[in-house]
Amino acid sequence: MTLFLVSVRSNEEAQIAVAAGADAVVVSRQRPDAFIPTVPTLIVDVAANLLTPAVDGPSIAIGEDASHGLVIIRETAPTEADLDAIVEAGRSGIMLAAAGRLVDTLGLAALDDIASRCRSRGLLVGFCGGLESPDISRLLTFKPDILLVGRALRVAHRSDAPLDPDAIALFRGLFPQPTATTRPAKTPAKTPAKTEERPRRRRDRIFVRDMVLEIDVGAYAEEFGRRQRVRFSIEAEIEAIDHPTRDMRDVVSYDLLTDTIRQVAGVGHVEFVETLAETIAARILGHPRIGAVHVTVEKLDLGAGVVGVDIWREAGG
Template sequence: MTLSKPCRLAIAVRSPEEARRALEAGADYVLAPARRDRVPGQIIERRVEGQPELYFAMAGDVTLPADPLRVARLEAPDEFVAVMRGGYSVILLDPDRALLRAFSLETLAEFQRACREAGMECWFGGRLELPDIPRLLVLGPEALVFEEADAETLALGRRMLDAPPAALAPERGAPPERSAVETDRIFVRGFTLPFRVGAYRFERDRTQRLRFTVEAEIRRPSRVPREVSEVYSYDIVTDAIRRLADQGHTDLVEALAEDLAADLLRDARLLSVEIQVEKLDLGPEAVGVAIRRYRDERTI
């Protein structure tokens, strides 16, 4: 969950006027197709056979490269091989549907690793909305690309990226006494997914349902929250559980509980987490484990 550099805000635009407004509102980049043909009444984008769509990203921040970045837009991770010899500096995964409905976070993380191993930045698009920002920041992409963002939405997105959750930076110094910190609790109850789990041989040949209940003690916001950027989203919890399910076979539910606790407690807003993991397909209604872990006691 550690970021090597800040996540940038990019806006896909269709005209110079849109680009100007986006940059004035705080976008780091504006993104536009490189190849266009004009015909009466419309603009048609041309695409070279067998090649990804080429976009150019122009920076509005003087600390960013002055020359436009060559961006390869892909609709699916398996198109990655097409960009290896294109001279691109950025790969944009941008399906024609909501990104987090199209692909799991584990798939996105693998795609991001492939981009970085190839020496290219990884950007995410795909009909993004503001609640997607904290979920995707967990992966640490170099930029998020939004479409048709009005000034208010763009400004809030800018604030969310400029002041990301404390999860994205390690705490300094000793943690405060828990009794001195005002807290709230968030919860996810009865979240059930198929897993490959179990130490017995017969358990390795099939999936079985696991039910997760998670309660987290979080630092209370300093004011009544009015924006999505001011709350800890339960989507972060369910995303973390989905990533566990995508990681293949695990012998013990105890290991899953510990891994989930370690993942969630990287976020400095969480002081403690209680996790219950239940197997539902072994005969009784449920068997499993419940643990409670504290942020300042983490050893994993």
């Protein structure tokens, strides 16, 4: 579960945010100095002092009095030594922050890598810094524990404007909600009734076609150490909504497709285009609204023709 945190300036704004759907609020005056949980979760319980600024620079200095909570790291990616020090200090995790847009400052590939390295150490990871509604679905693919939103939840996206409850409700709808599981009641056995024909579901597709990147790929010795042009095309099948598109809650953005291509293509040398296609398909099918995906990966620099692979995969298949 990813928590939806809202940055507020007063107790009055906190009440507005909670009523509109925030999981928790951070009261920000001169600095984040108060944390108010609104739902009982393990993540909310990690600390009374949620955010503790760390010293900016090549290494992260942690205050001696820090005993829990998250270390806030601004404008830089933590090193392996930084994360080990945070674990050693007994902190619960990190909050990556940026004065501008975090997505632009560090890049999606770096955020994915940082989230993975935090999880491998049992650290929580949160993101904040200029987050807008299209960023939420992009960042949720990295399974962060916390997303903290500020200016985008204010009228006209102005930092000096009041909170906009409608904007908070819109963001709330972008976060997947936990589903309650109930044990089915036992019923006496009865003669099975005739199965009614199920109505056909309406389906839409989002796609990216002919996206070309230079990447490290190939199994032959001559292909190591030189980049090749590779073309990616993806079609993802989604279940259609039953009303006209109104806002980001109704959209599965094609950013999911282009982001996934860039992330998978940027991990280093990959021997087989089949590996690229399978990894891309698996990540895209992690989105709850996507039921099937068609991925084409083509190598363009091996001669007069084009070689590659086409795969089709379904969710749960």
